[in-house]
Amino acid sequence: MELFLAEIEPRAFRMAQFATGNRDDALDIVQDAMIKLVQKYSAHEESSWKPLFYSILESRIMDWHRRQQVRNRFRSWLHLDADDEIDDALEQHAAEPSYMPDFKLQDVQFAHSLNQALSDLPFRQQQVFLLRIWEGMDISDTAKAMQCSESSVKTHYARALEKLRGALKEHQS
């Protein structure tokens, strides 16, 4: 279990970060998902851990989105200013490429555009795309993790790829 978690944690964190746009919230979501996997599913077969983990992660992200919606509604009722939050998010995005000092400029620019394009994708398209391309999960496991049909996985993936292709057009030589 430890090896599995160590191997999966950086990608899980980045996925949660793409979905929330916030480092601390992403860490909290990964923590919840890891704890639930260990508590409830340690005795399950090792091959089932990955779809189970991402299924938990996905539901935690959905919970986060619901909470955010309620919070935003309260904010709009109370006429609170969201400028501070936007500044924080911009700082986080701006800080991301600094941990890649050895990268060529074009790779850094590509990473910037990719981050933006992935963050702009609808949540389910984003998660399906990342599970398929990054985690290398097959259609069946992705459908289990996302709790949807296999045909939905194919549709989400195709749409996400098409949007990313459009958004990253200028980087394609």
Next chain:
Amino acid sequence: MTHQQQTQEHQILEERIKHSLDTSAQHLDANTKRRLQEIRRQALNQPRNASWFKTSYWAPAGLALCSLFVVMLTLPYLHKAPTAPVADQTAMLELMSNPDDLDALSDPGFYVWMDEVEKEKDAANAA
């Protein structure tokens, strides 16, 4: 653009995206890496559900309970049902095997009496 060219272009794009994502995950800042390690350690220290609690054990246990329930429900009827007919048959055999009672069998009044007894029995059962 042909279908083959389009597929090839998609593959190149997918590879580049994957490479970029891998790099971003490998180069997480030290703070985030440390926090992730703490989170992993904390998760691994959580109490785990015992293996007997696995879902696969519930099916045979449920089946055994259902069987027990069915047996408990049917057992009293299995014992009670044959009691009445067997008792009647025994009484009849006793009557026919006794030579004194053979005279009674040839008496028409006996059958009138039997008929009345049967009617009384039916009336009692109906009530």
